[in-house]
Amino acid sequence: MSGGKDFVVIGLSGVQRFISEARTTADLANASDIIAKLASVAMGEFTTDELVIPFRLEEGSPPNRIVALVPEGTGVQRARAATQAVHDHWEKWVRQLFGRPVEVPGFPEVFWSVVGPEAGEYLQQWEEAHVALAARKRLRAFDAPEYSGGRPCTLAPRWVAETEPPKEIPAHQRNTQLSAAGWVKRLWHTDRRLFRSSLGTDDFFSGPTGFPSTSSIASVPYRKAVLERLADPQVNDAVRRLRSAARAVMGSERYRALEAPIAALRWEANDQLAMWMARGAGWWVYPEVWQPQSLRREYAVAGHILDEDWVDKGRTAATDLYKALGAEGLTPYYAVLASDLDDMGVFLGSKGMNAERHRQVSQRLVDIARAQRAIIEELSGVAVYAGGDDLLAFLPARTALEAAERCRAAIPKEGLRTASTAVLFAHSYSSLRHTVEKTRSLLEAAKAVRKKNALATGFATRSGTSFHTVAPWTADGSEGPGSLLRMFVPDGEESSTRLSPRLVADLERERRALTELVKKTSTVAAYRAEVTRLVLRHGGSRVDADALISWGDNDRVDRDAVSALLDAARVAVFLRGEIQ
Incomplete structure (x- = not known):
């Protein structure tokens, strides 16, 4: 049982929306850090002994949902205090920036529910609290702002832009149309009143630091x-x-x-x-x-x-x-890596769970997050957030697939869920908001595969052309599906060096015939033989052919085998030009 304690769950809502409302990588990273700080404020209202998820206050990316066990009869008061603390801190940041109170309708949005010990065992409290929380989120307060002739915020049009920007901002930003929330996000790491971090020993440059841009990551x-x-x-x-x-x-x-x-x-x-x-x-x-x-x-x-x-x-x-x-390549493409543990809600609510096991899971997630951040850093990338159960990072195109594979390997095979992953290669001049949204769509595509546990890989050119491919992590290949996408990339092995990108044109030309062959069970062998013939014709090997065919022969849910194979080849050819 919960030991006669109130079960408290507190959640920050609209997190993904607030984070994705960004024009620059700095906006994205700042929004993530703001949410993390607000979550930490809510956590700070509970002692270490009371916290269940996360299991303790720690630097990094705390979850936006907090679970705690508090003395019976105090749950409602403690939840309200945590909610008020979040709002007070946000209002303080806005007031510090503008020198006056400024209302931001609907933000931050905090939901909570409390279940007493009369509900029964810990898991009964868990279930009732989360059902109540979900119901509460469906009852939204529509406190929309009144524009009254004002202009919408360029980051989040749901809010009106402030007519008077913060004082002492850089001259080149004075005409920027941002709401109060937008200004806090934009200046979070550059205004010392909000974020007091050392600028290091680089005295030659006395100005602020910022999150690396997409071009910086690509180069x-x-x-x-x-x-x-x-x-x-x-x-x-x-x-x-x-x-x-x-x-x-x-x-x-x-x-x-x-x-x-x-x-x-x-x-x-x-x-x-x-x-x-x-x-x-x-x-x-x-x-x-x-x-x-x-x-x-x-x-x-x-x-x-x-x-x-x-x-x-x-x-x-x-x-x-x-x-x-000389031969050192310069590409305008970078990669966005997103990962999410599958069915974590189901896992945490499964039979046999209790407060102590939840604390153990939370601790393991912190360890995973720390390991994944180290991997991203080692592979020349930067993590926007890493919470153990989810990850968002930017990487150079050359190291993104390796990062995806290693970050997945950092998740223990026993005791936790599988992970679905998305890697999107995008042009550094493309809209960041569109790129992040497309990455999340890829992640949903990976989760749509039967039993989830898949890798979705895609690219989006500056002109808008895009393709993607999805395969389970259990696909053939010792390194997982990511290794199959390197089949066109020269790596010193004879077969990979010879395989020509012209194969894609032949596959496209023969698409209708291949589709007819794969439809009938009696001609599947002929389909495999024809794909193998085309691969051998373009300098590949039978191993290359089997690898390519495997992309169509999996638990795909939205395309036929030939389309899946062809899209995988398109993505692989794109990567040939960007990751070698």
């Missing part, structure tokens, strides 16, 4: 190669010219704003040029960035005049640097 392997060869006179000269051009185009105010460091990019403490390459050159290394029209829209604000001569110099420097690096 990590390339910039790592630049840093390794920075002593080369040709490389060094190109980087110096690139830095000078970037400084002139951005203006001193924005030039001094650095991004947060990525662990894979290292430099000597006093090497300012290397530090700028690691923390400031994220998108300037792309020659195509240096376009007068787009740079004028971005940087010719607040009285700063754009000199087109510097734009030409920057483009030349970026081109010279690219030539000096």
Whole structure:
């Protein structure tokens, strides 16, 4: 039993919506951190002995649902106190930023339910509390804002933009149309009144730090190669010219704003040029960035005049640097990795569970989150959040599949659920909000596979072209389905080196015939033989053919075998150009 205690469950609602309302990676990361801090505030109203999920207060990404056991008769009071603490902290942050109270209708949204010991054993309390919580969430308060001629927030149009932005914001942001919630999100890590973190020892740059941009994440392997060869006179000269051009185009105010460091990019403490390459050159290394029209829209604000001569110099420097690096690839594509443990609600409510087992599960999830963050960092990525049961991270295209495989391997095979995973390769110029939403759609596709436990992999080009493929983690291949997608990528093995991307065109041309063969049981062998013939024709092996066929021969729920095979080949060919 619960030992004569009240069972309290508190949840923050609208979390995914608030996080996804983002135009930049910094917005996304800041929103996630805001939710984590609010969850920590609610947790702080309970002692360590009372907390069940999470099992203790700890830095990181706490869950947005909290479970606690408190003395009988105090549950309602404690839940209300936690709810009030969340609202008080949020109002304090807004007031600190604006210097005045500003209402944000409907945020933060906190739901809670309390079940006393009269309900019975711990699991009966668990079930009743969660049923009540779900019912409470269906009774929503529609406290919509009144626009009264105001303009909608560019991040979240459900709120009106503030007519008076916060004081002392950077000049280039003064005309930004954001709501109070949007401004808190935008300035969370850049305003010291809200987030008092050290800017490090980089005195040359006195400005704030920010979450790495999508271009910065995509260019990590390339910039790592630049840093390794920075002593080369040709490389060094190109980087110096690139830095000078970037400084002139951005203006001193924005030039001094650095991004947060990525662990894979290292430099000597006093090497300012290397530090700028690691923390400031994220998108300037792309020659195509240096376009007068787009740079004028971005940087010719607040009285700063754009000199087109510097734009030409920057483009030349970026081109010279690219030539000096030789074979080192520079891709505009990065990857979003999302993962979620399957059926965790069912698992936590299963027979035999009690408060102590829930604490043990919570502790294991913390351990998993810590391991996954380390993996992401090792593979040159950055985690937006990692809670053990869910993960969202940005990675260079080259390391994303390995990260997906290793993060899944970090989940113990015994005692927890399987995990569904999505990896979306996206162009760094694409809408971030659309990219995150598409990643979540991929994750849902992975969970739609029978028994879940699948990997969904897809890509979305800048023009909008997109394809994806899904296969269970139990698919053939010792490394899981991710390894099969590397069949076109040269890796030193003879079969992989020879397999030609032209195979996709032949599969597309023969699609109707292959579909007819696979429909009839009597001709399935002929279908496999024909796919094998096409693979051998394009330099592959029978192993490659079997691997490709396996993508169509699984528990797919939304496509026929030939479509699944063809989409897998499309994704694999795309990856050939982005991850080698």
